[in-house]
Amino acid sequence: MPIDPMLYETQFFGFTPQTCMLRIYIAFQDYLFEVMVAVEKVILKKAGALSAVQVRGSTEAFLRFMKQRFDRLFVKMERALLRLVLSVPPTVLLPEDRSHERHPQSREDFRLLQQDVERLQGRYKAELGARRALLAELEVQKAVRAQLRKTLRWLDGLGDAHGPPGLGEMMSLLIQHSGRLRSITEDVAQKSSGGGME
Template sequence: MSVNPMAYEAQFFGFTPQTCMLRVYTAFQDYLFEVMLVVEGVILKKLEGFPHAEISPLQVRKGTEKFLLFMKERFEQLFSKMEEVLLQLVLNVPKNVLLPEDKVHEQYPYTKEQFQALQEEIDQLQQQYRAEASAEQALLAEIEEQKRVQAELEKILQWFEGLESICRAHGTSNFKESFTFLTQNSKKLQDVLKDVEKKSKKLRISDQLA
């Protein structure tokens, strides 16, 4: 069998020429074996009509095997010639024949160096795209963070506006004075809470002693 890969022929036909030849070879071999078995059966049947014949079925089998070996050797020689003819003339794609998907290479030929340069340019563009995509993701994340910060700032502004309204309601319009007023009131509340906690502790101690 041929060792030439014949890759372009395989692409053209949809199967490897070597595989085709192997199937033809196997089919001929199987057919030859079947024919010899049929011939052997016919001979054995004919011998049944000659009860005094000195030829035994074992001798017939040996003769069949010998003839089969002879035919197989002749077939091998013929098949080698047939394979050479088929692979060179029938299953061989001429050099001037191009597949439809390869005709673009004929229209736009390029050298190995040009292909390498094009591949490098593609790699650079892919890296640039990945960098831009990463930068876009970072920018989107920053925009989302800015939106959250803006929302918090708006809440703080609303809180200050509400605080200013409360201060106005208590007759203080200046924010600094209002803040001082709230601080003092907060301190008073803390003192009241401490006083309440002390009294509560005293009451608990009194209850325990009682």
Template sequence: MSINPMAYEAQFFGFTPQTCMLRVYIAFQDYLFEMMLVVERVILKKLDGLPNTKIAPSQIRKSTEKFLLFMKERFDHLFSKMEAMLLQLVLSIPTNILLPEDKAHEQYLYSKEQFQGLQSEVDQLQQQYKAEVSAGQALRAELEEQKMVQMELEKTLQWFDGLEKVCREHRTSNFKESFAFLTQLSKKLQDVLKEIDEKNKRLQKKE
């Protein structure tokens, strides 16, 4: 059997030509063995009908095996010629023929250096994409953190608003200086809240 891998032919046929030839060889060989058994049974049947025959069945079996060996040698010799012809003329693809799925290789030819350059460019793009994904995740995490801070500040402002309302309703003079301080602090917190809100908007635009 041929030892040429014939990978391109296997791509086209869906099986290796050597596998095809091996199956054909086994099929013919099995048929040859079956025919020899049939011939042996016919001979033994004919001998049973002959009176006073001195030929034993074991002699028939030896003769059958000898003839089978002779036929197998002849068959192997003929099959090797048939295999060479089929592998060269029928089951082979000429070197100047391209399969339809490989036409792109003929249209876009690249040297080893060009391919390495393209591979390097692909690696750089992959790294850039990973960096952008990481940056996006960091921005989203920061945005969530800013939202949490914003919620806490809003709660604090609501508390100051409630305190101011209570002071107005009860007109407590003892809280005059404290109230002025709290008012200033409330304005500062409002400024911080506004700054955080603007920063959140900028982060959302970057995403």
């Protein structure tokens, strides 16, 4: 026979009904043992002709008999208490479940909600990936701009290092570096037109 976990009852009462029954059983059993010890003492006082060993043997046999009867009765009592007292009727709702009563949803509604959640999670992951890509692109643009500034500073310093250049010399320098500047500028423009992060 499968054991009913009685999850709703546990949530309702704040304890498991099976644990409650176990504690009641242990309390009754402890009380039975205490009574048998007291009865044994009384018998020893009143029956002086009997030895302590005889009395102990008799009380242990009687205790076994009582415990067997008690266990059988307790099984019946446990079934009745779990079914009648410690069970929550289907009409009773916990306060946190009242919203389900006011706003019932079918399995189809739940399935649609799950699909919406999955769709939104997919969009979130896509936006997160796009954000990461844009951040990486921004880092590349920063590196390209830094390289462009370095090249421009180098060109500015080139004229200072060789004195004032002549027109022919300046033209040859410009021709040498124009290709390089054009590619760097086109790269920066291309990456800038892709959109930046705010």
